[in-house]
Amino acid sequence: MAASTTLKHRDVRDQPGFGTMACICLIVLYAPILILMIWSLNSGSIVTHWEGVSLAWYGVALQNEEFHSAARNTLIISVSATFFSTVMATMAAIGMTRVKPWRGLGTSFMVINLPLMVPEIITAVATLSFFALLAGQLNLNFGIGNIIIAHTVFCIPFAYMPIRARLEDMDLTLENAAADLYATPWQAFRRVTFPLLVPGILSGMALAFIVSFDDFTITQLIAGPGQTTLPLYIWNQIRRPMTPEINAISTLLLLVSILFVSVSFLIARRRK
Amino acid sequence: MASGQTAIAAKGVSKLFQGAGQDTVVALDKVSVAIRENEFFTLLGPSGCGKTTLLRLIAGFDFPTEGEILLHGQDIAPLPPYRRPVNTVFQSYALFPHMSVAQNIAFGLEMLGKSRAETQARVSAMLKLVRMEELRDRRTSQISGGQQQRVALARALAPAPKVLLLDEPLSALDYKLRKDMQIELKRLQHETGITFIFVTHDQEEALTMSDRIAVMNRGRILQVGSPRDIYDRPSERFVANFIGETNFLDGEVTGVSGAEARVKLADGAVISAGLPEGLAPAGRVSIVVRPEHARLVPPGAPADLAGRLETAVYFGTDTHYHVRLDGGGAFTVRTQNSRGGGAGFAEGEPVGIVLEPSAAQVLRD
Numbered sequence: 001m002a003a004s005t006t007l008k009h010r011d012v013r014d015q016p017g018f019g020t021m022a023c024i025c026l027i028v029l030y031a032p033i034l035i036l037m038i039w040s041l042n043s044g045s046i047v048t049h050w051e052g053v054s055l056a057w058y059g060v061a062l063q064n065e066e067f068h069s070a071a072r073n074t075l076i077i078s079v080s081a082t083f084f085s086t087v088m089a090t091m092a093a094i095g096m097t098r099v100k101p102w103r104g105l106g107t108s109f110m111v112i113n114l115p116l117m118v119p120e121i122i123t124a125v126a127t128l129s130f131f132a133l134l135a136g137q138l139n140l141n142f143g144i145g146n147i148i149i150a151h152t153v154f155c156i157p158f159a160y161m162p163i164r165a166r167l168e169d170m171d172l173t174l175e176n177a178a179a180d181l182y183a184t185p186w187q188a189f190r191r192v193t194f195p196l197l198v199p200g201i202l203s204g205m206a207l208a209f210i211v212s213f214d215d216f217t218i219t220q221l222i223a224g225p226g227q228t229t230l231p232l233y234i235w236n237q238i239r240r241p242m243t244p245e246i247n248a249i250s251t252l253l254l255l256v257s258i259l260f261v262s263v264s265f266l267i268a269r270r271r272k
Numbered sequence: 273m274a275s276g277q278t279a280i281a282a283k284g285v286s287k288l289f290q291g292a293g294q295d296t297v298v299a300l301d302k303v304s305v306a307i308r309e310n311e312f313f314t315l316l317g318p319s320g321c322g323k324t325t326l327l328r329l330i331a332g333f334d335f336p337t338e339g340e341i342l343l344h345g346q347d348i349a350p351l352p353p354y355r356r357p358v359n360t361v362f363q364s365y366a367l368f369p370h371m372s373v374a375q376n377i378a379f380g381l382e383m384l385g386k387s388r389a390e391t392q393a394r395v396s397a398m399l400k401l402v403r404m405e406e407l408r409d410r411r412t413s414q415i416s417g418g419q420q421q422r423v424a425l426a427r428a429l430a431p432a433p434k435v436l437l438l439d440e441p442l443s444a445l446d447y448k449l450r451k452d453m454q455i456e457l458k459r460l461q462h463e464t465g466i467t468f469i470f471v472t473h474d475q476e477e478a479l480t481m482s483d484r485i486a487v488m489n490r491g492r493i494l495q496v497g498s499p500r501d502i503y504d505r506p507s508e509r510f511v512a513n514f515i516g517e518t519n520f521l522d523g524e525v526t527g528v529s530g531a532e533a534r535v536k537l538a539d540g541a542v543i544s545a546g547l548p549e550g551l552a553p554a555g556r557v558s559i560v561v562r563p564e565h566a567r568l569v570p571p572g573a574p575a576d577l578a579g580r581l582e583t584a585v586y587f588g589t590d591t592h593y594h595v596r597l598d599g600g601g602a603f604t605v606r607t608q609n610s611r612g613g614g615a616g617f618a619e620g621e622p623v624g625i626v627l628e629p630s631a632a633q634v635l636r637d
Contacts, residue, residue: 171364171366173362173364173366174366174368174369176331176333176353176360176362176366177360177362177366177367177368178368178379178383179332179333179352179353179354180331180332180333180353180354180358180359180360180428181354181359181379181380181383181427181428181431182354182380182383182384182431183354183379183383184354184383187383188354191379192368195370196369196370
């Protein structure tokens with residue numbers, strides 16, 4: 001009895017080797033990223049030869065017309081895909097938590113979350129075939145719109161999860177209370193459910209944005225000429241002789257990602 | 273006080289829930305009850321008895337499987353909650369966490385489309401009514417449980433509903449605060465003149481606060497009456513058991529005159545016992561006697577029952593005597609202690625029990 005109590009109170013951090021193991025994990029995870037960031041400050045023009053500290057390559061990157069175009073494309077695609085996927089995910093989450101249980105509710109939940117489980121390359125090939133068919137049979141090609149549609153589709157489950165979690169956590173009595181105080185269903189949604197749902201929606205938006213912003217596999221297959229996004233741009237650059245410019249661009253992307261993940265995390269933490 | 277006019281009535285209301293698989297759960301079984309204008313009416317019963325279901329049907333969060341719910345004679349059962357002039361104080365209070373105290377109270381008025389000036393005036397009046405003026409701009413998460421309770425009351429009273437529904441609103445408060453809120457609720461009901469329908473499983477709360485009580489069990493209303501009626505004249509075994517301590521005796525009816533029956537008890541004594549409304553029994557019946565409506569007498573003195581004193585337990589204000597009757601049953605007598613008293617009944621000695629006039633009541637079952 002006494003022995004089990006002390007065992008229970010013993011921290012996993014007291015286990016031998018815990019610190020070492022933790023350090024190894026952190027190094028494996030973050031050392032490459034750290035090295036990438038450090039080399040972005042190299043003043044020389046060869047990635048592997050250090051010549052001194054400078055922000056010069058950031059300047060080069062920011063003046064690069066191709067980089068600008070890629071950044072513009074990425075922004076247009078990510079913002080649109082984030083908007084459409086969040087709207088749809090919000091409607092889906094409400095439709096699946098604020099209704100009487102119906103046949104096929106479980107199946108719908110699976111269908112919405114399926115893109116998370118399907119290997120991305122499969123989704124990419126399928127999307128490519130789909131757009132090829134549209135173009136070939138119906139002569140339909142939406143240009144950059146194709147990429148927006150594809151991104152919207154695979155962003156939905158990412159936006160859906162935090163929104164649904166928030167709706168499920170919410171006390172249903174609050175909506176009853178609103179109805180009891182003469183709020184019609186629409187008023188109750190606008191005045192009570194939606195304001196309480198905002199943190200979930202923001203969290204979902206941040207996740208959707210980052211997933212779209214980072215996407216390579218699907219975009220690589222369906223992007224046409226002039227539709228290069230930042231991940232594609234970086235991919236193209238590393239196939240040439242590399243300069244620290246690519247490190248600078250990668251670091252900038254990383255900072256955007258970190259920003260959004262932090263925002264999503266902070267919002268999720270402030271939920272209660 | 274009660275003007276006697278019916279404010280809200282349930283007529284043959286049943287509610288069935290589809291349980292797991294083929295089972296249907298009967299939450300309410302053809303319940304009929306009429307609640308009067310300006311009345312403090314309590315639905316009392318154990319958990320799962322249907323009291324909260326009945327409240328939810330009146331509020332409109334659920335719809336009856338059959339039957340009508342009449343508000344001033346008009347069937348409101350099919351109306352959604354936002355079309356009923358009925359407001360609810362929820363067990364969990366359900367205050368809107370993203371609004372201040374004042375915004376919570378204003379919510380119903382805004383939904384009714386009241387002008388800004390009217391809403392503000394009404395909110396101030398409500399804050400004054402529940403004595404919360406200083407906290408009007410606080411977040412609801414920044415105030416105590418008792419204060420949240422007051423805000424919930426003010427929010428529900430602000431639109432001046434015809435009927436206020438209270439779903440075990442005091443159950444989350446500690447003992448002292450609960451006592452204060454009981455008095456506060458009575459005051460609010462008196463000052464506003466609104467019909468209160470109060471749901472509780474606490475029999476003491478029901479007895480001290482209500483004008484009338486409906487005792488419920490298994491989806492049915494067993495008895496409706498004033499606290500005194502319910503306590504002194506329980507008509508069913510469940511009611512007698514649920515409220516207070518009680519003694520059950522078996523007997524045989526030898527004659528009925530009006531609302532009284534002559535009952536011959538198992539060990540020979542013949543007593544008169546009250547009858548529940550509309551019951552004209554014959555043959556074997558059960559009767560109840562409250563422990564404080566009987567007293568002990570020395571053996572040999574004229575008595576209704578005879579037995580042997582098993583234990584006497586001293587409780588300060590009174591003493592409980594547990595008697596084993598000669599017929600085999602148990603009987604408890606509660607006697608108030610007087611100074612210098614102590615009747616001198618010794619444990620293990622034979623005693624007699626005298627029932628006070630009209631102490632006994634025949635049960636329906």
